[in-house]
Amino acid sequence: MVRVRFAPSPTGYLHLGNARTALFNYLFAKNKNGRFVLRIEDTDAERSKKEYEKALMEDLKWFGVEWDEGPDIGGDFGPYRQTERLSLYRNAAEKLLAEGKVYRCYCTKEETDERNRKSGKNESSGYDNHCRELSREDINKFESEGRKPVLRFRVPPVSVKVNDMIRGEVVFEAENIPDFVIIKSDGLPIFHFAVVIDDWQMKISHVVRGEDHLSNTPKHIMLFEALGAPVPQFAHMSMTLGRDKTRLSKRHGATSVRAYREDGYLPEAFFNYISLLGWATAESQDIFSREELIEKFSIERCNKSNAVFDPEKLLWMNGLYMRKTSPERILKLSLPCLKEAGIMGDGETEETMRYMEKAVSLEQEKIKLLKDVPYHVGFFVKEPVYEEKAVKKHLTEKGKEVLGAILPSFEGCEEWTIQNLEAGVRKFCEEKGYKAGEVFHPLRVALSGKTTGPGLFEMIEHLGKEKTIQRLKKWS
């Protein structure tokens, strides 16, 4: 049984990189008919916030990554929050201590840094295993000073092979791994220890995570072995970078799932785009339905090299899905924006909803983001926002003259259909000797406020006689 997990820290909104890790875990699990576990790593008391945990779950659900076990829905291997599992870590650590696999260390950060400096080593070269063989006397002395020890893992002198599903075999020498802390002096576990205990006890079969953890994996393997626990399979996926190939951060623009969600991306577009980062089929297909992705996904086809997140391609893909979906759904999803823009209110009638659906359908191929919907369809119900440039260019004296001249033919239009409207306007052009553009452009601007929009006659037809005449009068 394949069991994978996604284990975020609730210290901020779900990051794009993490979203990708979650997605790959999800796809892998679903592809293998396995289980996808959500675990919250909230042992960092200062930075972890309940509201972020909530947001994390909302955003995951938003783009369709749903878990089979997690803090909100439970499961057979809970609890699923690390702060609720502290006794588990403590017990496991006690056992290792009794077995001599970990030891108490009383050094402060300053002391180890100082020793490193004196021996000419780099400050970040790690712990020097100073407290490995403390005597009873030493311990008593430190304890009487009131020092609180940390628990350090006694790294065995062996090399560790990581058999990575993406990277193949990677070997690490123990000499490059200093004894590391597993329990802090306040009794809380360090990340590396908590993950191992959790993965073990939650029976995680495959650990799929970012490459940033590859160098830490030998530590994890040593811990699994010290615990007598089975070592899971590992797959370290490439990292997600920004345009300049550095780690994705604020200065690259939006980096949280929340931001894309609020900008009006469609969840299926986001899902599809993210799946393409560091993974591809032999055909390099790039449009997939959720089901297709689940069916075709495989860890073996994950790339080893880092991937640059390209917001432009995401935007293109969103437009594609926007064109594919129904106007009804677009309207429904953009309702909050429309309300905010004062274009629609609460409790609109069924008739208005259908009217707006039609308006959306006329503009659908141009809509790239939900938040742009008000801009595209606002003029159908509200007085147009007249764009200065458009007015200046087309609603000139001559333009207004044309509008005044054509007004009667609209007033006299009995059957308000696209065909009639077009025939009428064309007839007008011919009779008065206007070129089409001389009439079409002023009409469009007077009615919509913009130089771009739906087909002119579809637009007029949908606007209706009343609004059309009222707006034309205003400009003639």
Added chain:
RNA sequence: GCCCCCAUCGACUAGUGGUUAGGUCACCACUCUUUCAAGGUGGUAGCAGGGGUUCGAGUCCCCUUGGGGGCGCCA
């Protein structure tokens, strides 16, 4: 400083010793068209560098360079 990973168009990628190095985004041109889009057609653009191995290297090996990551009482 030490350790690890990676390297095909600007970006995402296909490629697993013999290819005119393919697709997608972006870009450019043309086309369609009342506008803007969308669509269609075509195009610009790539194997980081140097050594090997081989009849033959984008594909295998080594070095260099570049990029990323790790080495915390953060996760």
